[in-house]
Amino acid sequence: MRCNILIVAQKGRLTHEAALFAATLRHSAPSWAGRLIVAEPQPGPRWPDDPRIPAGPQRDLLEELGAEITPFETCHFGSSYPQGNKIEALAAMPEGPFVFFDTDTVITSELADLEIDFTRPAASMKREGTWPEIEIYGPGYNAIWGALHARRGGRLEDTLDLSWPDEHWRRYLYFNAGWFFGADPAAFHRAFRDAALMVRDDPPEEILCQTLDPWLDQVALPLAIHELGGGRPGGAGGIADGVFDGSHSYHYRFMPLMYATAPDHVIAAVTAATAPNRIKKVLKDHEPFKRFLYQPKGAKARALFDRDDLPRKEQAIRNRLKREGLWVR
Incomplete structure (x- = not known):
């Protein structure tokens, strides 16, 4: 497998986590030959403080471990929704297949041995039924996810896991955004960004009462993946289930x-x-x-x-x- 890896880091906790990620990547995947891009948000009106990784031992270690610290501009999110970094950082990626990981992840096995079809994007299934919160009088999952997919040109019926009953949250395409991959970072960036901005700024009426912070990225991600022809790992997504968040990586969070x-x-x-x-x-x-x-x-x-x-x-x-x-x- 040849691909680039993207993580996002800025001053504070994420800098330390990025150093641990890079250390485990180099130890556990010595034959992996891609580029490790550590995307760094730049100062601007959406950041009250300078978010860049400061000079010092953590930055030095990242560079020693082969990380390419790459700037990106924050056009839509910033400090008000830092999870949006993973959307906007995609614009700074070089061409070619990529995997994004949350920075609080460790690599545990050799990535070069994996077989991934990057033309069928997928994302983490290590999630709970956190969104949407269904009110007693509705709308339900069918109406909410159906409206969202329709707004992005998709069909709800093409996304369903029919092994789960109607109106059970697992029946619907829903991911944790702790990892995802695709063949073209520019196309993924456009699909992810446009879906997130639609959900935030021009939502269908079915979600007007739903809370989007911090779930916005996880609402938009399945819309983008479906739009790009992907799906669940082990199904429509081009990777076996249990590889990331399993045999080859672990999203530890704390x-x-x-x-x-x-x-x-x-x-x-x-x-x-x-x-x-x-x-x-x-x-x-x-x-x-x-x-x-x-x-x-x-x-x-x-x-x-x-x-x-x-x-x-x-x-x-x-x-x-x-x-x-x-x-x-």
Whole structure:
């Protein structure tokens, strides 16, 4: 597999997470030959502070690990909706197949061995039924998703997973935006941007009572993927299910959750990637990394849970970690 990888970073937590992502990528996928683009939003009217990655050890480590720190302009989102960075950063990508990952992700296996049909985009299924929230008197899922797809020229019936019953949220095309891929970043950017702006600025009446923050990117993403001829991994999407968010990557979001819930192969890959002194001396400056990667909190969090029998609700995991003094963001 040959492709480029896109992550987005700016000053603060995302800079540290980008360094960890790059370290795990280079350790776990040494044969991968694409370009790692670390997209960096630029100062402007949509950012009250300068969002760029500051000079220092984290930026130096990223460049040492082969990351290309690439600027992009914020035209539509910015600090009011930072999740929009992943939409606008696509405009800065070079031509060719790409995979986007949220920065709070680690790579755990060799990417060069994968077979992906980039002409059939797909995205993460590691999601819950967070949107829409159905009111007792409607409209329901059929009406909401039907109206949205129709506005983008799509057909709801072409997106349904018929193994789930009518009006069950899993029946409808809905992704987590933690990863997605496509063959043409410019085309993906246009489809994703236009869908997001339609949902935000000119929505169909069926969603006027729905909350869009922070769900806007996850509402727009299935519209873009369907428009570009893709779908669910393992179905219409051109990748086997369980590759990303499974055998080859892990979207951890917070260090305590990773140690509490991740499979053993994830922890082994992260431990090996972060062991070299040149990596350690940079990552340990970030408090969550210091406590969980290099101090005993990771092992303590891991000992609290059986990965084969985790609580059904993530909130229960968070609550127990907090009670044990093991929650840090």
